[in-house]
Amino acid sequence: MLSFIIRRILVSIPLLFLASIVAFILVINTGDPLEDLRTKQPPTPAATIALREHQLGLDKPPVERYVSWLTKAIHGDFGKTIKNQPVWDEVSRALGVTLRLVLFAEILSVLIGVTIGVISAVKQYSWFDYTATTGAFLLYSLPVLAVGSFLKYVLAIRLNRWIGRADDPLIKTIGEGTPNFCTPSKPYNCGFIPATTDFLSHALLPTLTLVLISFAGYARFSRASMLETLNADYVRTARSKGLSERRVILKHAFRNALMTVVTVISLDFGALIGGAILTETIFEWHGMGRVLVESITKIDPNLLLCWFFVTAVAVIAFNLIADILYAFLDPRIRLD
Amino acid sequence: MSAVDPILSVKDLSVEFPTEDGVVKAVRGVSFEVRPRDVLGIVGESGCGKSVTSMAIMGLLPSSANVTGSIRFRDQELVGIKRKAMRAIRGKKIAMVFQDPMTAMNPVYRVGWQLAEAVRAHEDLNSKQARARSIELLDTVGIPQAASRVDNYPHEFSGGMRQRAMIAMAIANNPDVLIADEPTTALDVTVQAQILEMLIKLKDNLNAAIILITHDLGVVAGITDRMLVMYAGKVVETGTADDIFYHPRMPYSIGLLGSLPSHSGTQGRLKPIGGAPPSMLNLPAGCPFSPRCPLADNTCETVEPPQVEISEGHVSACHHVDALNAMPEPLKLFEGARK
Numbered sequence: 001m002l003s004f005i006i007r008r009i010l011v012s013i014p015l016l017f018l019a020s021i022v023a024f025i026l027v028i029n030t031g032d033p034l035e036d037l038r039t040k041q042p043p044t045p046a047a048t049i050a051l052r053e054h055q056l057g058l059d060k061p062p063v064e065r066y067v068s069w070l071t072k073a074i075h076g077d078f079g080k081t082i083k084n085q086p087v088w089d090e091v092s093r094a095l096g097v098t099l100r101l102v103l104f105a106e107i108l109s110v111l112i113g114v115t116i117g118v119i120s121a122v123k124q125y126s127w128f129d130y131t132a133t134t135g136a137f138l139l140y141s142l143p144v145l146a147v148g149s150f151l152k153y154v155l156a157i158r159l160n161r162w163i164g165r166a167d168d169p170l171i172k173t174i175g176e177g178t179p180n181f182c183t184p185s186k187p188y189n190c191g192f193i194p195a196t197t198d199f200l201s202h203a204l205l206p207t208l209t210l211v212l213i214s215f216a217g218y219a220r221f222s223r224a225s226m227l228e229t230l231n232a233d234y235v236r237t238a239r240s241k242g243l244s245e246r247r248v249i250l251k252h253a254f255r256n257a258l259m260t261v262v263t264v265i266s267l268d269f270g271a272l273i274g275g276a277i278l279t280e281t282i283f284e285w286h287g288m289g290r291v292l293v294e295s296i297t298k299i300d301p302n303l304l305l306c307w308f309f310v311t312a313v314a315v316i317a318f319n320l321i322a323d324i325l326y327a328f329l330d331p332r333i334r335l336d
Numbered sequence: 337m338s339a340v341d342p343i344l345s346v347k348d349l350s351v352e353f354p355t356e357d358g359v360v361k362a363v364r365g366v367s368f369e370v371r372p373r374d375v376l377g378i379v380g381e382s383g384c385g386k387s388v389t390s391m392a393i394m395g396l397l398p399s400s401a402n403v404t405g406s407i408r409f410r411d412q413e414l415v416g417i418k419r420k421a422m423r424a425i426r427g428k429k430i431a432m433v434f435q436d437p438m439t440a441m442n443p444v445y446r447v448g449w450q451l452a453e454a455v456r457a458h459e460d461l462n463s464k465q466a467r468a469r470s471i472e473l474l475d476t477v478g479i480p481q482a483a484s485r486v487d488n489y490p491h492e493f494s495g496g497m498r499q500r501a502m503i504a505m506a507i508a509n510n511p512d513v514l515i516a517d518e519p520t521t522a523l524d525v526t527v528q529a530q531i532l533e534m535l536i537k538l539k540d541n542l543n544a545a546i547i548l549i550t551h552d553l554g555v556v557a558g559i560t561d562r563m564l565v566m567y568a569g570k571v572v573e574t575g576t577a578d579d580i581f582y583h584p585r586m587p588y589s590i591g592l593l594g595s596l597p598s599h600s601g602t603q604g605r606l607k608p609i610g611g612a613p614p615s616m617l618n619l620p621a622g623c624p625f626s627p628r629c630p631l632a633d634n635t636c637e638t639v640e641p642p643q644v645e646i647s648e649g650h651v652s653a654c655h656h657v658d659a660l661n662a663m664p665e666p667l668k669l670f671e672g673a674r675k
Binding site: 238243259 | 396425426427428431436439440443458489491502506
């Protein structure tokens with residue numbers, strides 16, 4: 001197992017390298033970062049433009065730009081944004097915001113989704129199954145935009161108004177936290193309880209949005225997976241031993257259904273690190289999704305490259321985790 | 337008949353499955369008895385109801401199935417028994433070996449673990465004792481180096497070894513009745529004989545009865561005491577192996593025998609039965625075999641044939657038993673039917 005992990009990590013290095021080349025080609029073709037400067041009226045002096053071009057390395061040929069970006073990136077320096085801020089600071093901050101959102105939402109979705117899926121499969125064609133399957137199908141087909149906006153405008157804002165807290169909303173609809181919440185002038189806000197309360201009131205809506213749209217997928221997936229294993233010969237064998245139905249379902253059917261479910265979940269996780277773009281936009285969270293959108297609209301090459309890099313690492317890492325989990329769960333897969 | 341009381345007696349067993357297209361009558365009035373050390377062969381084509389019969393005995397039919405009649409194990413009625421009471425019998429008193437050993441074992445658990453699970457379902461053993469019992473069981477069914485093989489996963493076993501392990505699992509609690517549903521169908525011919533031989537040996541050691549379900553008459557030849565030929569959910573002929581093999585009095589049994597490859601080399605080609613079994617949703621009014629039978633006449637198509645006793649214990653459900661009796665070579669019945 002260990003040799004497999006080391007081998008896979010070694011293989012991911014050229015993979016990342018390849019991904020960085022593709023990302024770089026895409027990024028340098030996104031547009032001209034200095035377009036604003038060039039089209040300004042009155043015109044910017046040519047010397048200023050030349051200086052900025054030099055600072056951003058735009059005057060060099062693409063290959064040279066790539067090599068210089070890569071050498072720095074390997075040493076942990078992802079350069080500066082066009083606003084001259086360190087890129088890594090911005091991305092690591094955004095990563096933290098996204099993780100806070102995605103981690104909770106994903107864990108909840110998995111727990112709720114898998115539980116519902118398993119019960120639906122065990123009680124196939126019962127009222128529970130029909131309700132859950134139909135509900136999951138409806139939510140699964142709804143766009144994030146609709147779910148998010150509904151929660152925000154139709155439910156939360158009205159609720160806040162109705163309980164008379166429109167100015168100091170109980171359920172926060174904007175941002176990942178109250179700005180300047182914990183400062184030296186407001187030390188009473190820095191304790192665990194006020195900080196957690198502030199986080200939860202902000203995280204409620206976006207988390208709920210993500211859970212509503214993604215638990216449905218897991219429910220449908222685990223239901224299908226469970227139905228398959230419940231009809232497997234080895235489950236019949238387990239029953240023929242005289243085992244309790246509970247043991248048959250959990251130890252035999254669910255244990256096997258878990259293999260495919262776990263793979264899908266870990267792959268999903270990797271993809272979520274790139275940010276929940278729509279959810280972050282609706283609730284104005286400044287996470288990875290917003291970084292992506294802003295770096296594209298403002299044509300910020302270094303920021304965009306760093307986003308690509310972090311996302312690529314996450315996807316590759318979670319692919320590896322999926323493989324390891326799969327091998328762990330299925331003895332037929334031999335990794336060495 | 338026999339002085340020993342039957343250990344399992346099935347009387348007038350019927351199983352129906354309601355479906356959207358109508359009621360599927362999978363088993364229609366099957367009766368038989370087995371005594372300790374008996375080997376009962378149930379033969380018939382796929383879909384004739386033989387597996388459903390065995391699942392009914394095991395209490396493993398889906399809850400939608402409508403089971404009527406009686407299945408008595410010793411003094412206990414199994415039709416309509418409480419689920420918990422059935423669980424105590426299943427795997428303990430009546431155990432089952434399934435057709436495909438490739439899929440019948442859980443791929444994610446070690447063979448020894450699965451054996452131990454079967455033991456511990458009915459006996460209060462700690463894991464060490466259960467493991468020792470697993471090794472002993474694997475040894476009994478002829479797995480070499482059982483002490484190390486016990487830690488293998490099913491995929492590390494060959495097909496024959498897996499079926500041996502499945503049999504070990506079935507005999508884990510010294511059952512009184514062992515149902516083997518096509519136990520050798522998925523195996524190599526050379527392995528088939530070994531497995532059958534082992535089943536017979538185990539039966540004698542355990543003093544158990546075996547119900548051997550198969551579509552292959554070659555498998556049951558020589559090892560069964562009694563045979564049940566099933567067609568479209570009914571027993572169409574029953575008797576000793578000799579009765580069925582040498583004096584069959586039901587055209588379907590004759591057809592099955594003709595479909596058996598012979599190595600004598602004198603008979604030339606195989607003589608399959610033309611056509612296919614009827615749909616269980618839409619059974620013919622009379623004899624279910626009539627559409628495929630060379631002897632079929634008007635009576636066959638409209639009146640269900642009665643059970644006719646030919647000799648003691650040899651019963652056939654055919655209108656034309658007399659005609660077959662009169663034939664010089666009833667076994668060649670199907671030869672004339674083919675052009």
